């Protein structure tokens with residue numbers, strides 16, 4: 001069975017169908033792109049996968065090493081605990097906390113928390129806080145933010161804030177990582193660095209990654225397969241070459257940036 005199996009997934013908002021009978025699957029370790037013109041339903045699909053909205057119809061099944069979970073309609077924290085981490089199109093950080101604290105908070109959500117132990121600073125709490133601090137620093141090092149741990153998140157550049165978002169998502173120990181426009185607002189050099197980093201994360205953590213991205217150079221370079229959404233419908237899927245030469249995809253993108261990079 002695939003790590004993620006989405007079948008006939010549909011979401012209506014009043015009279016508008018944002019996603020209609022979408023089928024997709026991700027095998028363990030794959031790096032898959034989700035593209036489509038503005039308003040195609042990409043973020044809605046992520047929101048369905050992560051419990052922000054319940055599906056109107058269809059199923060979402062996660063299989064991690066033989067443990068199968070039906071995700072459709074579950075609360076976001078339960079989906080996160082099941083192994084799905086994500087970043088957001090609009091960066092969501094605690095801007096007035098430090099970079100390190102931002103990651104520590106995400107990590108803390110995974111650690112059994114004992115209020116009395118924490119207030120009294122008794123050893124088990126101190127040890128767990130030390131572990132959290134160390135792992136947070138490691139995640140920052142990985143995301144090339146090691147030297148910025150003590151900065152306030154608001155003082156990071158836009159590109160650095162996107163790296164911090166990924167560090168926070170990794171702190172939830174996901175098996176499946178959903179990245180919503182990770183390169184948005186980045187310059188070409190930053191995008192190239194991020195492209196390498198995403199490939200590295202997948203390799204080093206054995207992660208399965210689904211990414212939404214408008215930057216075709218990134219998508220075409222690192223994704224093994226790509227799904228194309230248009231008006232809520234999966235109109236094509238395949239390798240980057242198959243997708244970029246698909247007439248339906250070319251037509252969907254007429255008037256937009258063509259997926260040619």
Ligand SMILES: Nc1ncnc2c1ncn2[C@@H]1O[C@H](COP(=O)(O)OP(=O)(O)OP(=O)(O)O)[C@@H](O)[C@H]1O
Pocket residue numbers: 013016017018036037038039040041042043044045089
């Ligand atoms: N909460 C909501 N209520 C009503 N309509 C919504 C809601 N969320 C999304 N939509 C609509 O669903 C459609 C798909 O939107 P969505 O944001 O998923 O597209 P997208 O492919 O992510 O677009 P973009 O590339 O511009 O971010 C749009 O018509 C949008 O207006």
